[in-house]
Amino acid sequence: MREGTCGVKPDMSVNIAGVELKNPVMTASGTFGSGMEYSEFVDLNHLGAVVTKGVANKPWEGNPTPRVAEVYGGMLNAIGLQNPGIDVFIERDLAFLKQFDTKVIVNVCGHTEEEYLEVVERLADETVDMLEINVSCPNVKQGAIQFGQDPKCLTDITAKIKKAARQPVIMKLTPNVTDIAEMARAAEAGGADAISLINTITGMKIDIEKRSFVLANKTGGLSGPAIKPVAVRMVWQAAQAVKIPIIGMGGIASAEDAVEFILAGASAVAVGAMNFHDPCLTQKVVDGMEQYLLRHNIQTVRELTGAVQ
Amino acid sequence: MKKKTTMTVTDIRRLAEGVFSMKLRYPEGDLPEEVKPGQFAGLYPNDPSKLLPRPISICRWDPDTGELQFVFRVAGAGTASLAAQRPGDSVDMLGILGNGYDLEKLAGKRVLLLGGGIGIPPMVELAAALAGRPGTGVTAVMGYRNSDLFLTQELERYGNLLIATEDGSVGTKGNVLDAVREASVRADAVCACGPMPMLRAVKKFAREQGIPAYISLEERMACGVGACLGCVTKTVKTDSHSHVRNARICTEGPVFDAEEVEI
Ligand SMILES: Cc1cc2nc3c(=O)[nH]c(=O)nc-3n(C[C@H](O)[C@H](O)[C@H](O)COP(=O)(O)OP(=O)(O)OC[C@H]3O[C@@H](n4cnc5c(N)ncnc54)[C@H](O)[C@@H]3O)c2cc1C
Ligand SMILES: Cc1cc2nc3c(=O)[nH]c(=O)nc-3n(C[C@H](O)[C@H](O)[C@H](O)COP(=O)(O)O)c2cc1C
Ligand code: FES
Secondary structure, eight states: OOOOOTTSOOBOOEEETTEEESSSEEEOTTSSTTSTGGGGTSOGGGSSEEEOOOBOSSOBOOOOSOOEEEETTEEEEOOOOOBOOHHHIIIIIIHHHTTSSSEEEEEEOOSSHHHHHHHHHHTTTSSOSEEEEETTSBOGGGTTOBGGGSHHHHHHHHHHHHHHOSSOEEEEOOSOSSOHHHHHHHHHHTTOSEEEEOOOEEEEOEETTTTEESSTTSEEEEESGGGHHHHHHHHHHHHHHOSSOEEEESSOOSHHHHHHHHHHTOSEEEEOGGGTTOTTHHHHHHHHHHHHHHHTTOSBGGGGTTOOO | OOEEEEEEEEEEEEEETTEEEEEEEOOTTOOOSOOOTTOEEEEOOSOTTOOSOEEEEOOEEETTTTEEEEEEEOOSHHHHHHHTOOTTOEEEEEEEESOOOOHHHHTTSEEEEEEEGGGSHHHHHHHHHHHTSTTOEEEEEEEESSSOOOSHHHHHTTSEEEEEETTSSSSEESOHHHHHHHTTOOOSEEEEESOHHHHHHHHHHHHHHTOOEEEEOOOOOSSSSSSSOOSEEEBSSOOTTTSSSEEETTTTOSEEEGGGBOO
């Protein structure tokens, strides 16, 4: 690492697939709405990017309630990807985000290849900087399996989306696989411009008094500080396996957590469930990372990517 | 404007078995612009393993002292940790959340307030707000399990108070609607907060009477501010925010016109 000059503002900018972000801090999809809800708490202009809630070609009702449950050091969610559909999303949510000087990354979901492609094509001419593809949706053609759980299926869908997409494509990997490195390579082989990980880890909570499942959906995705060590390990393994940039997430609760992901090999990070604990957390992570760089005399955050020894 | 604020505990006391009253004071010069009856706040337990704010209704708001009063039942570890706070302690709070009751729709009417169990606290602030409106009549009918009552003195101050208890030890034996029928209370509108079976019965009652019912709903929440879509209730029509038949209880609610939700 080069020596920085003490007291000089460090360079926080990062470049992901040709898109220049003012800093490496993003919001994790589904934990920040479309940015509107949290714009009362944080100045969106200060964030590297806002990643929106997953959007499909048509409105999705999502799952019955209870959809969320708290667990030790984290939470389970089974929202079921409720979303208003791409038309309303473009008209209302994208229009809102246009006012801010931050990058906009649209998270896309679908039940079939065709549904993913329809959303990707509809976004071609919109002011969207990147697409993030949530491949943790159930693949209706292959039964219960998710698009992101089979390497061949993941390469295929990545290639098809890449062909249709006008913006750089981030494939968002699910941790519910045996070998994350293999999935990272599968996304890269399909032409992904970047990968993001991790999505939630499938979990369950049982109410022992009622002897029933807490979530109506029975299972839900675990997120929050409880999953951070798993996420850091997976980011590191993925970083060993691919050359494309990685966006790391999973339980980030502080700037120190974010730095851990960067050292493991991430070029940028996303703050998720902990927004619910502290609605100003994204801003605090940006400020804290800058302090870290200053404290360690590091000139650019980019030098830290994969710098664990 | 919603905010996460570090509040100071100014008072904490036990009102009944497992039911506590807690007053939290805002820091100097940091008061909310407006607090409406029926709104709530997210109280964070002082325990780092618990990430999510506990939604608790506003029972009283005193803009002069900058104090909010909450009355809650110890339901689990989070509310137990809140009950263990002492005057001078700090409690982080996300607020002020939710829509609250629409006082304009209630002003000048005979309003029936129905509270069941831990649905009683928000009715105090509502009774106080309505009592200050000219020509507005307040009848509060509150349902308890037994003679271990709470908040009755506060409610009596703002209108007629009738009591129902499950065991019949005070007032009418039965639920709040049994008490309403027994006293043949006449009303132009009803506001209710309580367990789901009670709210269903209130919806039916209001329909029979041909009067509107405004009910306060409860659901598991994560963000409390409308971002996570965790807290939805089924709506009769497509909701203008979600564009599906789901409304967010933390944002479009917790108070809904009973005819607009499927409960
Ligand atoms: C809008 C609203 C207003 C409320 N107002 C009051 C009030 O004034 N007084 C009062 O005593 N209670 C009120 N409740 C219920 C109160 O939020 C729960 O009792 C409390 O969250 C339980 O937390 P715990 O940690 O003690 O229980 P635990 O069971 O350990 O909590 C685990 C998780 O489940 C959630 N949870 C558990 N029960 C409920 C519930 N009934 N509703 C929503 N979330 C729940 C908790 O918030 C937490 O995230 C209200 C709920 C809502 C939605
Ligand atoms: C309530 C909630 C909703 C989510 N919705 C989405 C979604 O729509 N699309 C997606 O790709 N990931 C979604 N996620 C996953 C997060 O973006 C993130 O990958 C995961 O929660 C791990 O990060 P965290 O521990 O910081 O929350 C959601 C997570 C939560 C908690
Ligand atoms: S609690 Fe997150 S939307 Fe209501």
